[in-house]
Amino acid sequence: MPEIRPYRPSDRDAVADICVRTADNGGDSRSLYPDLALMPSIFALPYAELEPAYAFVLTDADHPVGYILGAPDTPTFAKRLRTEWLPRVADRYPPPTAPPTTPTDHMISLLHNPERLVIPEVAAYPAHLHIDLLPPYQRAGHGRALMATLLKALAAANVPAIHLTMLTSNTPARAFYDRLGFHHISVPDVDVVTYLGRSTS
Numbered sequence: 001m002p003e004i005r006p007y008r009p010s011d012r013d014a015v016a017d018i019c020v021r022t023a024d025n026g027g028d029s030r031s032l033y034p035d036l037a038l039m040p041s042i043f044a045l046p047y048a049e050l051e052p053a054y055a056f057v058l059t060d061a062d063h064p065v066g067y068i069l070g071a072p073d074t075p076t077f078a079k080r081l082r083t084e085w086l087p088r089v090a091d092r093y094p095p096p097t098a099p100p101t102t103p104t105d106h107m108i109s110l111l112h113n114p115e116r117l118v119i120p121e122v123a124a125y126p127a128h129l130h131i132d133l134l135p136p137y138q139r140a141g142h143g144r145a146l147m148a149t150l151l152k153a154l155a156a157a158n159v160p161a162i163h164l165t166m167l168t169s170n171t172p173a174r175a176f177y178d179r180l181g182f183h184h185i186s187v188p189d190v191d192v193v194t195y196l197g198r199s200t201s
């Protein structure tokens with residue numbers, strides 16, 4: 001029976017692999033982003049390493065098969081991405097010198113723009129999250145349990161509310177968030193992505 005426990009540094013490769021296998025709109029991203037370290041470097045590992053108190057894994061026989069990763073204060077996290085995370089990955093992914101053209105270019109642009117995370121519309125929802133489970137573990141209640149675990153940790157730290165950004169086309173994920181009490185947050189001039197939020201309690 002899968003179990004939830006806090007992230008450990010030894011989970012790093014497994015967490016990166018889950019990210020890769022779910023990073024193309026919920027599906028396997030390996031053909032879209034051939035550099036398998038890229039998506040985890042943006043959407044998974046900085047969370048696990050900079051905010052381990054808010055990183056939880058779903059395990060099967062103690063091997064991670066899903067995760068939820070949170071940043072309790074998004075503006076602080078964006079600053080730490082700039083000052084602590086980017087220096088660690090900039091050798092592998094140098095700052096872009098030309099406008100992005102390929103999917104990989106677009107992701108490297110995101111990596112080098114952590115300030116994109118800080119927008120006024122989500123100021124009342126200081127935390128944000130990423131959640132991904134491998135396909136065999138989806139639709140069995142584990143996502144709900146992972147979310148409850150993160151919300152409890154955030155509420156215990158007096159973080160009042162959380163938001164997330166998702167691709168608008170990921171309709172299965174939207175159904176999940178709707179069931180878990182997230183509501184739409186209106187943000188001007190975005191349509192490819194949707195912002196959702198809820199209180200932590």
Ligand SMILES: CC(C)(COP(=O)(O)OP(=O)(O)OC[C@H]1O[C@@H](n2cnc3c(N)ncnc32)[C@H](O)[C@@H]1OP(=O)(O)O)[C@@H](O)C(=O)NCCC(=O)NCCS
Binds near residue numbers: 144173
């Ligand atoms: C989205 C995801 C995290 C949901 O986790 P999960 O374990 O599959 O969801 P759960 O089984 O805990 O479902 C919780 C509730 O959401 C509903 N739900 C989940 N997925 C749903 C779907 N595709 N369609 C309709 N309802 C859905 C469930 O019916 C359940 O409702 P209930 O508890 O009231 O009966 C998981 O499916 C996943 O990792 N998907 C691929 C990666 C991804 O898209 N991540 C999100 C990126 S923004």
